[in-house]
Amino acid sequence: MTSLFDTPSGDKPLAERLRPATLEEVVGQSHLLAATAPLGRMLAAGRLASVILWGPPGCGKTTIARLLAERVGLYFEPLSAVFSGVADLRKVFDAAEKRKQTGRSTLLFVDEIHRFNRAQQDGFLPYVENGTVVLVGATTENPSFELNGALLSRCQVLVLHRLDDGALEDLLLKAEADLGRTLPLDSDARAAMRAMADGDGRYLLNLAEDLAMLPPEPVLDAAGLASAVQRRAPAYDKDREGHYNLISALHKSLRGSDTDAALYWMARMLEGGEDPLFIARRLTRFAVEDIGLADPQAVTQAIAAWDVYERLGSPEGELALAQLVIYLGTAPKSNAAYMAYKAARKAAKGTGSLAPPMHILNAPTKMMKNLGYSDGYKYDHDDPDGFSGQNYFPDGMDRTRFYRPVERGFEREIRKRLEYWDKLRMKKGG
Missing domain, CATH: 1.10.3710 (post-AAA+ oligomerization domain-like)
Structure with a gap:
């Protein structure tokens, strides 16, 4: 019987209509779902272990959890750490214990599990250990930073990939088949659309649904697409793992004398909203750590660029940082002073008070x-x-x-x- 509150399938968002109905329909995660992959082996054995699914938004974490429960015959209990507290957890665990007594196990899916505090995370431990629930946690943040060691030791961490260009094109083709029309984009605009999605399948499908409302003519090029849709800001959290990953990429690109790559990573950070003064500080560190006396002017250039940025601010001052990146990237490299200081400190500790x-x-x-x-x-x-x-x-x-x-x-x-x-x-x- 259909409820008055049921949403007709045609009125559901495109992303919901195209949500995979089987694990075989999931795109971009074969490294986890193939027969020889971690989840594939669990499914072949007919038994799921508790896992943490770590990956960017829109890569299929929720869908995979739901389909795993269906495949193994577990009751699927979804929970969001953003909207749930201790009382909600108690209800879930009580219901899971009652199901267990009737012979049915529960897959507890916790979205944004890193949002629970340490004490709440500890609350999962006895129920995971005694098999009351199979825990599947989803997070966009590095579990080693955000989750208790005790919880991590009881779960296998599985890394989901951001959807690559091929997987995003597959989704676009499925979207066009469902919509019954080809999107009014030329090949360059289509590539630009996939780039805008930044590996997020859900964002791509929402964007496709918006573009489907445009008339078939004119066919948009990349510039027309940019003017027709709101450009997506790059995924970047200044206090999260992305912050450390990108500054590491910038530092190591400079160390490898790849000036162009270094400029790209700095631009990514600035586009994501990073504090330019943090970048200036890190570039100054690079000048003394990785160039040192191979080019004594490097640190002078770094301090000058830092000073210029503080005087001009954004966006003009960012040019001084770009000039500094070019200087550091093309400078001769040496960590001899850095290594000398480390060795001298070690000797000072070892020789006592001579x-x-x-x-x-x-x-x-x-x-x-x-x-x-x-x-x-x-x-x-x-x-x-x-x-x-x-x-x-x-x-x-x-x-x-x-x-x-x-x-x-x-x-x-x-x-x-x-x-x-x-x-x-x-x-x-x-």
Whole structure:
């Protein structure tokens, strides 16, 4: 019997109408659903373990959970962490325990599971352990950051992929078949539409439904599509994993001297709303960590670009950051100073409180002179070479080479100086 509140299938949103009816219809996630993949193996055995589905929006997490329950014959209990609290959880667990007594198990699907606090997450543990529920949690955030270690140890984390270009085109073809018409887009506009979706199948289908209301003529090119629809902001959370992933991509692109890639990642961050001053700080760090004395001007350029941005603000000041990225990307690279400092710190921790040798200690009082302070010190400027070759390491510690400049950029010249001083030191017996 049809209820007055039932929605006719033709009135449902396109994304809902095209929601897969079987696991075989799910696109883009064969690495999890194929016969030899983790979920495929579980289904073949007829038994599901608790899992966390981690992936971007619109990749099929909710659909997969529902279809898993149907395939294995579990009662599907959906719950949203955004709208649920402790009382809702108690009701769900009580109902699941009653079903268990009648011989039917429950698949508890928790959307946005990372929204539950630590105490609420702990509340799942006994029910997962005793088999009252098979937990399937969905999250767009890195589970290792957002979920309790105790909960993670009882669940297998499965990573869903953002839908690639081929999967998005498959969805578009299905949408056009359902709509009964071809969208008024040329090939470039069609590619631009898939790019706008940014791997989100649900967004793509909603966009297709909007475009289906346009007349068949004129056929839109990429520029026409951009003017016809609201452009989607890139997925980027400044306090979440995307923040760390993109700044890592920027840093490593610079380290690999791929200037164009570095410009792209910085642009992605700025388009996503990142604080430009955070980028300026990270670029300054790069200048001293990965370039150092291979190009001593790198840190000067970094401070200058930072200062320019603070004076001009956005968007003009962003050009200074772009110029800095180009400078850093094309500069010779060396982490010799960074490694030297790390090695020196390790030696300092390992040698304890060794005192400096007496000959390099000041002797401002007569008593200190009588004790031998400053005795035997050689003033380097008085030496014909401007270099005495004396030992400046603590007594009881062997001379150690911490700084090893590379044969690149300005450090090539520094290396020559160090080799010259090494020869003089040997000659003078230092």
